Amino acid sequence: MSNLLLSPEENGNLLVKFCWLFGRYLYETLKYPIGLVHSSWGGTPVEAWSSPRALHKCGLMNSQFLVKSNFWENASTKWNSSVLWNAMIHPLLNMTITGAIWYQGEANANYNRDKYNCSFPVMIDDWRMAFHKGSGGQTALHFPFGFVQLSTYHKSDSQDGFREIRWHQTADYGFAPNKRMKNTFMAVAIDVPDERSPWGSIHPEDKEDVAYRLVLGARAVAYGEKNVSFQGPFPTQAMLKQDFISIVFDQGINAIPDDGFFFEVCCSEDKTCESDNKWLPVPIEKCGFDYVLVSKPKCDADIIGVRYLWTDWPCNFKACPIYSSDGLLPAPPFILSITNQ
The missing domain is CATH 2.60.40 (Immunoglobulin-like)
Structure with a gap:
């Protein structure tokens, strides 16, 4: 059994669909069961999933803050730094996992956007260290980490910070893996907008393409499969x-x-x-x-x-x-x- 930790930000039903599709596509290749641990909370900033030590490395303070909602106009949600790290990640650290996949970013389009090129890669590094230590060394110190680049939001000329967040998700390289984010892989989702999605095009209902693209990265990076193309042209x-x-x-x-x-x-x-x-x-x-x-x-x-x-x-x-x-x-x-x- 292979264990994979999933900790993104997304609407629950769509996340479960994405998670299940990822496991199904991976099973079709590996031919053995894939264990999936689902840990998520919709509309959350990366700061909530980061430990205090990770936040400190990016010059971010432990605090309570408001994050503007991308779903409801003029709505905001109050969050505490590290609250989801404490409640939904730290209790899992003694597990042995083989990797993680992540679907988050829109909440930081309006909050600490220009820090995301630090906060996201540092969070990955910190998770790796914490799971390695918490599992007594059974989780690899540099376990593979896959993520979905943000899809779309507003079909208008207005800019909502998504273009910057997409870039910052890659530590400003534009692709993954890269020198700053080693042993990572990314699924591009910018070309699958969904005007009919009840949660907005941020969360397109078409998860098949997104999950399949991420699985290609997992096959190549996490499982070392040769001759698997998982990156678009750069x-x-x-x-x-x-x-x-x-x-x-x-x-x-x-x-x-x-x-x-x-x-x-x-x-x-x-x-x-x-x-x-x-x-x-x-x-x-x-x-x-x-x-x-x-x-x-x-x-x-x-x-x-x-x-x-x-x-x-x-x-x-x-x-x-x-x-x-x-x-x-x-x-x-x-x-x-x-x-x-």
């Missing part, structure tokens, strides 16, 4: 040419030209790109085996960077422009500096 460089910008990916891609809603290019006189006003939408003009060419914007300033899917709700269902060559895994959102030819 850019290795962006180069400024005469009339366009060439973006090269780390693998073959399945891409289609678009009319300018997915890529944006930063034009800046002061070499900074913090303001959204400096980003201009550009269309994909041409696609190759492992690259796309986007238009060069008309601007008098320096062309500094390019970003992709940098809005709350960029795509319709499975209709983002760039996927893996087999069409299964979407390229995640990214931001990248542009170099001259």
Whole structure:
């Protein structure tokens, strides 16, 4: 029996469905039962799941705080730091587990958003240390940890912090595993928006795709299965040419030209790109085996960077422009500096 700890933030029924699907897909590959421990609470911030020592490492104080709800307008929930760590994680530490999966992030779109690139990876490190010690060394010190990158929320031009949280979920690398978050794996969910979901598109009812993508990561990272593709295409460089910008990916891609809603290019006189006003939408003009060419914007300033899917709700269902060559895994959102030819 393989044990796997699940501790996300999500609506209960959808979480159970996601958890069950993850175990079922994994069982189909492994051919032996998968034990699942479900520990969750909807609408919660990462601070509630973190120990005091983890919070201290990110300069966060133990406190009581309000978190704005993403489900009900003008509603907030009061939380204490470490309350769910104390109540729902610490009592499990003497168990032997083989890994964890996580589905959380939206509560931090409005609370300590800019600290999430520290608080989330540090929480993972702290859980690993605590489970290893609590189980007498039977849980691996660096057990695998999988997570779902946030889906969508508002289908509008408003920004709700989701684009930043998606980036911070990867410790600002854009992909996982990475140098800061080793032995981790991520399922991209930005292309599965669900306007019909009773809990909003944050929690799409279609959990099959999300669970399947996360299982691919578990097979490759947690179980060491060879030749399992679990990451969508990610850019290795962006180069400024005469009339366009060439973006090269780390693998073959399945891409289609678009009319300018997915890529944006930063034009800046002061070499900074913090303001959204400096980003201009550009269309994909041409696609190759492992690259796309986007238009060069008309601007008098320096062309500094390019970003992709940098809005709350960029795509319709499975209709983002760039996927893996087999069409299964979407390229995640990214931001990248542009170099001259």
